[in-house]
Amino acid sequence: MLSAQERAHVAQVWDLIAGHEAAFGAELLLRLFTVYPSTKIYFKHLGVCPDEAQLLTHGQRVLEAVGVAVQHTDHLRAALSPLADLHAQVLRVDPANFPLLIQCFHVMLASHLQGEFTVQMQAAWDKFLTEVAMVLTEKYR
């Protein structure tokens, strides 16, 4: 559970992303597929080098889901339930991939926000994204 201050840090960063979900999401996926090529096996339908339109479309979906999570930090399980069913039961994404995506998320934030991305913001986002990943992977059990 995030503290009030951690929630404030998450919301502050989200205000800078909101409205640019496709661009941030595309960069997130590009970093993920390039830095950790093993993640690409789940996205065979995107082609070997996914084109920008494909990255933008899926990136927007992923970041919009993160935006929903930002609005429901105290009720993540309920807010993300259909997405958890999808990742666990339909897509069967290995949970080991989630920390890789979180790593890319931090780098994406740092590259855009630079000095504005404080240590406290990184800590709050790490905790928040880890909670999101836990919810998206817990239905495996």
Ligand code: HEM
């Ligand atoms: C689909 C969010 C992590 C693989 C999706 C969708 C969303 C989403 C919103 C689209 C759902 C729909 O179309 O109804 C997230 C979030 C994540 C996350 C918020 C973590 C914070 C991952 C990871 C992988 C992954 C780590 C694998 C490396 C996929 C795949 C699809 C998908 C293969 C289906 C793509 C398609 O049908 O074109 N995800 N995801 N996701 N996700 Fe995730």
